[in-house]
Amino acid sequence: MEFVRNHIEGISKISDEDWDYFSSRLIERNFRKKSVFLQLGEIENYISFIKSGVVRFYMPKEFEEKEVTFSFSFKNQFVSAYDSFLTRKPSLYELEALSDTHMYSISYADLQDVYANTQFGNLIGRLTAERLFLLKSKREQSLLNETAEERYLKLFKNRQDFIKDIPLKYISSYIGVTPQALSRIRKRIN
Template sequence: MEKIREYIEKTIAVDEKDWQLFSSKLKKRVFSKKSILLNIGEIENYISFIEKGIVRFLIPKEDKEKEVTFGFCFENEFVSAYDSFLTRTPSLYQLEALSDVSMWSISYSDLQEVYTQSFVGNVIGRLSTERLFLIKSKREQSLLNDTAEERYLKLFTDRPNLIKEIPLKYIASYIGVTAQALSRIRKRIS
């Protein structure tokens, strides 16, 4: 739980009273590898801070080879199907644990209470929103402006842990190519 406080305090100091209120609302949740954290059609009820593990955002398909991976979150990052969380509408995608995952979560209703009673809640909401927006915006711009090879190479600098810890079939989907095309790209640049 202290990692969350450290993460928040990189942006703003949190007084003890606010921290006690916020931390009292956190619930530890643990998922084993390949567990589904959120299914399509469910409403996201949590914003979570990953203490350990990797979460994948995907649109599942009947043919597993055609699943679309469009995001990842790692240790010391916030994770949520945030559009569903904000709008209280069913999610159009799934969240899956790519490894064993432990996280600290705050529910929608508890976060609303923290918002009204402390300053820290608003900071956490802003931090998670900004982070998720920047990742999404950067990825959209890359899909529109860069070649598949450029997108792959950018992963080495932007998100090096992605390359090391994620199966290549998910990386291929993430950059918008087939596994075979990714294999050719990797061969060409090595």
Template structure:
């Protein structure tokens, strides 16, 4: 739970009483590799902080999944569009490694926003950060080659990416596993 407090303190200071109230709403969850956090068609009702592990966001398909995001330690994960609209999710979220998470329900988060001084600031800054991540991803898909997207991904988190199967990385950068293999041969 200390990781969450440090993360939040980097966003905005949170006094001890606000922290006590917020942390009382958190629930620790330990999951095995390939555990589903959110199924396609489910409504997202939690915001989750990753303290250990790697999580993948993807659209399930019969032939091959379309991976569109990876999240790592000290990041929040949620089906944010479903969380906001309370509509069924159009994608899934799963763990790629053994994972430790801290979850807060939508209802409890709304109470944190209402009853704490820093809750709204934290919520706004997290939403802004999620927007920036999404925007960066979209611009990357529109303006960079698959090789550039691979190099960007690898330069951001080289050690963690060694734990992600290549088929997921290929899907994330928008190529087949065979094309990713050719890219990797060219750059090594």
């Protein structure tokens, strides 16, 4: 669990007392490859930190080829249907482990308790929310300003060690093209 503390301390220092309080509320969760661990319509009860694995965010459709993959989370990143987590309303999308995934999670209720009873709680909550907002903003700007090829190259460059775990149909949906168009992009690059 020390990797979680190291990540948090990359954002803000945490006292041993606050760390003990926070870490005592973390639970370890493991999901097998292809497990959907948050279903459409469920309320997200956790914010988690990925120790290993890749998670896909997607909107399910009647036909699998029509699903829309709009985000991924990787090792050493937070993962949550954060809008559902914050609002306590049903999720409009699903979370799926694309590889065997190991994470540490804190429940909504336990996080509220950490906010109320530690010095670092509100600060880390605000900084985490800011980071998630920046990721979302960066994604939106990418969709508006970059070509599909540029988005693919960026994903490949930034996550080369994980891209092997992501089926091409999900990558094509994520960058906003058909699998055939992704195939043409990959041929041009090679």
